[in-house]
Amino acid sequence: MTAPARTDRGSEELIRAEEPVLAHNYHPLPVVVARAGGAWVEDVEGRRYLDMLAGYSALNFGHRHPALIEAAHRQLDRLTLTSRAFHNDRLAGFAERLAALTGTDMVLPMNTGAEAVESGIKVARKWAYDVKGVPADRATIVVAADNFHGRTTTIVSFSTDETARSGFGPFTPGFRIVPYNDLAAMEAAVDETTAAVLIEPIQGEAGVLIPDDGYLAGVRELTRRKGCLFVADEIQSGLGRTGHTLAVQHESVVPDVVLLGKALGGGIVPVSAVVGSREVLGVLRPGEHGSTFGGNPLAAAVGTAVVELLETGAFQRRAAELGAVLREGLAALVGKGVVGFRARGLWAGVDVDPALGSGREISERLMREGVLVKDTHGSTIRLAPPLTVTAEELTGALGTLEKVLTS
Structure with a gap:
């Protein structure tokens, strides 16, 4: 030290x-x-x-970690921020390798885990209106009780933790809360307005709650059958923590959208990302979503070094x-x-x-x-x-x- x-x-x-x-x-x-x-x-x-x-x-x-510190030092001597008003020479490589690591098509770079969740919610709603045909402002998202996805005003709107929620209303509408690990309750909550099911493959803040075998596969089958998205919050569970790159891989499940953060920045800079299929992330157009620091060269350099560590397995x-x-x-x-x-x-x-x-x-x-x-x-x-x-x-x-x- x-x-x-x-x-x-x-x-x-x-x-x-x-x-x-x-x-x-x-x-x-x-x-x-x-x-x-x-x-x-x-x-x-x-x-x-x-x-x-x-x-x-x-x-x-x-x-x-020496490889991550070295990547950060190298980039600090070259370029740290351009904003997304311009291209930078590190972002494309980061996005390509992260997409390949996670088996997805596209990457939306952000900064914090909560930003990734908020971005995932926006993308799911946009997909529901543009692709699924849900009437304007009627999209719903099904979530699990005892979830922890962050502490922004929208996210605490569908929290069941009164410490995080109480005193911060009025709350954002459009969410339906069902018990975790209960496929029947989830199916009853999904209807023609449902844009997505958003869950943690393992609920971390709730006490590392692991669902029954078959639950994640059941969520995947249900969302396909009902015509809505499966959004997996892997901000805590992902990037090697559970013995796979993603926790959903324990059941060989491929969600439509995966939310990443925390370890993606290597403990050096905040880095998060929404990764998913082209059909879903492709709904975004210039001006509809953004971040001054999202995808900055320093974050992309560190994130690329993180991906390199994970590529070895x-x-x-x-x-x-x-x-x-x-x-x-x-x-x-x-x-x-x-x-x-x-x-x-x-x-x-x-x-x-x-x-x-x-x-x-x-x-x-x-x-x-x-x-x-x-x-x-x-x-x-x-x-x-x-x-x-x-x-x-x-x-x-x-x-x-x-x-x-x-x-």
């Missing part, structure tokens, strides 16, 4: 300094990270922690192999403070006995033992280490979890 910018303030003082000047929209763990490399971070006092969250999958390739295989280690280790903890878990690849939601503490309390205890995780609802914690983590580091973290739960 390289030395950070000098500061004479310690963790407690820096945390106190944030209080009056930062909006209180987050409740971070009380650790102040100053430097990082691979699967490890170090705070301002020099304490080291194993990062078992990886920026909610934004750091799939670890902190400061090594990270997907690593996630699958180490995922077996993760599942085995968690299974051994059931009855030792763990009451249940769900895991796919290097991603797990772990339900802790509520008598031992909330997810937040367990996360704080792990932090004090040198392991960083984050809680979700109730007494559930999420594990999503960088795909560069070693088997030894992974088993060490599970040993620390056992210590925290049984001591």
Whole structure:
């Protein structure tokens, strides 16, 4: 790890300094990270922690992966932004390789995951009016309860999380919410006005909820039969996390549209994209959608380097192999403070006995033992280490979890 910018303030003082000047929209763990490399971070006092969250999958390739840092440095010396008013020499190559990696035709580059979701919603509605023939302003989109697609005003309009939703109305109409993992309920909600079904192949924020085998294939069959789009939000689940490039590939499913983000920027710059068929993304015309920074040369250079890492298949295989280690280790903890878990690849939601503490309390205890995780609802914690983590580091973290739960 390289030395950070000098500061004479310690963790407690820096945390106190944030209080009056930062909006209180987050409740971070009380650790102040100053430097990082691979699967490890170090705070301002020099304490080291194993990062078992990886920026909610934004750091799939670890902190400061050498190939990604090199790509960013090279591009910083050449060109960083033109806006889409002009072409740049990095965007076409990025789009071509990302489309090939995901088995799609076209790419709409954006910046953040929420922007990708918003863009996917707009594209689906435009397709419904121009191609399907839905009457103007009547398009609907079917979504799943307990979803997490972002926190913009439109997205929280179809959230069932009152913390994210309450106090931010009036809400955007045009969405129908059905239970996750319930094909019958989904079919009942789809009608001639339905532009798309928008779901996460695995619900991350809800606690890494994995649907039954056949659910994703059933969504694909239903949307084809009913004449609407299948839009898969792979912002957290995609790009190697679950042992495949995309989580839908566990059921050999090809959606009409896939939403990507987080790991696409390699933990360096925000990069997101909507990828899909030419029939769908081809409905957009100049002026109908855009982004000043979307597809900028720096983002395209880093994104291309990310695609190059995934083209080898090594990270997907690593996630699958180490995922077996993760599942085995968690299974051994059931009855030792763990009451249940769900895991796919290097991603797990772990339900802790509520008598031992909330997810937040367990996360704080792990932090004090040198392991960083984050809680979700109730007494559930999420594990999503960088795909560069070693088997030894992974088993060490599970040993620390056992210590925290049984001591």
